Amino acid sequence: MKIAVVALGKIGLPLAVQFAETGHEVVGVDVNADVVATVNRGEEPFPGEAHLAEKLAELVPAGRLRATTDYADAVPGADAVVVVVPLFVDEASAEPDFGWMDSATTSIGEHLTRGTLVSYETTLPVGTTRSRWKPMLERISGMTEGTDFHLVFSPERVLTGRVFADLRKYPKLIGGLSDAGAAAARVFYESVLEFDERPDLDRPNGVWDLGSVEAAELAKLAETTYRDVNIGLANQFGRFAAAHGIDIYSVIEASNSQPYSHIHRPGIAVGGHCIPVYPRLYLWTDPDATVVRAAREANTAMPAYTVGLAGGALGGLEGRTVVVLGAAYRGGVKETAFSGVFPTVAALTQAGATVLVHDPLYTADELAGYGFTAYELGTPVDAAIIQADHREYADLTPADLPGIGVLVDGRRITEPEAWVGVDRIVVGAGRRSD
Ligand SMILES: NC(=O)C1=CN([C@@H]2O[C@H](COP(=O)(O)OP(=O)(O)OC[C@H]3O[C@@H](n4cnc5c(N)ncnc54)[C@H](O)[C@@H]3O)[C@@H](O)[C@H]2O)C=CC1
Ligand SMILES: CC(=O)N[C@H]1[C@@H](OP(=O)(O)OP(=O)(O)OC[C@H]2O[C@@H](n3ccc(=O)[nH]c3=O)[C@H](O)[C@@H]2O)O[C@H](C(=O)O)[C@@H](O)[C@@H]1O
Structure with missing residues (x-):
């Protein structure tokens, strides 16, 4: 052929x-x-x-x-x-x-x-x-x-x-x-x-x-909209759990041990040119789909919520230097479509922080092309927010980020033992260390 x-x-x-x-x-x-x-x-x-x-x-x-x-x-x-x-x-x-x-x-x-x-x-x-x-x-x-x-x-x-x-x-x-x-x-x-x-x-x-x-056509929109709605639910559970001192990750593990539960993971953002976009293609022909619309809203609220966690821990972001770790919308992919980096940087900037961005897949010039100032590991910062679950970030330690007082892990990829002495907050789990 x-x-x-x-x-x-x-x-x-x-x-x-x-x-x-x-x-x-x-x-x-x-x-x-x-x-x-x-x-x-x-x-x-x-x-x-x-x-x-x-x-x-x-x-x-x-x-x-x-x-x-x-x-x-x-x-x-x-x-x-x-x-x-x-x-x-x-x-x-x-x-x-x-x-x-x-x-x-x-x-x-x-x-x-x-x-x-x-x-x-x-x-x-x-x-x-x-x-x-x-x-x-x-x-x-x-x-x-x-x-x-x-x-x-x-x-x-x-x-x-x-x-x-x-x-x-x-x-x-x-x-x-x-x-x-x-x-x-x-x-x-x-x-x-x-x-x-x-x-x-x-x-x-x-x-x-x-x-x-x-x-x-609907089959593809259904499976991807399901993912967005599921993550939206996980994000609502995560915000509730963190506010009540509960680690949502252990709750999700427990719930999913029964075959009818498939709760996804909460996180700082739902990015990529697929999962945040396809529910909107679906809503275009079914504008009354309130569940779909509500999940979209829950997910788009996550970057500002996550920045709020950093601001709360630092006692305000004005004049603070914060690095966003990960420009990509998810780990291991060199793609920034609808990446959480954009609303995260915008919210930090609006709160008066000096914002730097790091991504192992992007050069400083490429990051500058997005209007970001590139961050090099080893440079002093007040706080870091993990936006993409790049594998490299699981191995970071406070020595890579001199002066760091607050780490907000938006993807739960760090281990508490590596961050002793730093105020580590995990989206969906708060400050619990287990
Ligand atoms: N990226 C993903 O994770 C997935 C994407 N898809 C579907 O695949 C579609 C394409 O996605 P990607 O391959 O990631 O896009 P991409 O952004 O990697 O590549 C798009 C390509 O289209 C080319 N292009 C633009 N206009 C063109 C034209 N008129 N004629 C010929 N080529 C043209 C561009 O030059 C570019 O090379 C998505 O819209 C989505 O529906 C499906 C599953 C996964
Ligand atoms: C696994 C899966 O079904 N993926 C489909 C998806 O792939 P994509 O590259 O968009 O990744 P993915 O869905 O994992 O993450 C999206 C965002 O959600 C965040 N995300 C993800 C999972 C989770 O539990 N929590 C979370 O915040 C995550 O951090 C990202 O920011 O869209 C493709 C597409 O339709 O074109 C499908 O072909 C794929 O099969």
């Missing part, structure tokens, strides 16, 4: 590699010429994805995978076009911003030929595939979906950093506009993916046809 993968980002590039590894001819299209050039050298454009570097170094020189900025070089004659261009939510209006996706869809439509399966994998509001992509592709290509080409939605559910393992582990959900489209998608995904056995599932692991594009 000839396959085009549209967007060689943190998801699209590993997908292109996966498809090439299963013996197909794969061309990746990206508008970023630097990304294309890097891939064509057989190198990875971003760090952190397990096995990506070695797979690229093998597949690209062997001519099994290449990249281009030119849709005309990738889409015509393709058996399948897989689209993973990001969709954004406009911060001010809370409306989805389809800009990048519309542009990609226009380019695909201009070069689409008969017999191609087009599969959108980007997370979408329910109804988008049918009401937006179908008419757009038909108008631009001059062809008819269902007879000339097939259009399906198949959400991508993998976690960055372990994409290749997750592709084997999770059922591949699909939804078509017709039975024939769904059948074509099944044939395609069964030929490019291999699935681990999952005795824990009621159905065999593999391609799961959900019967409609809308059901497949």
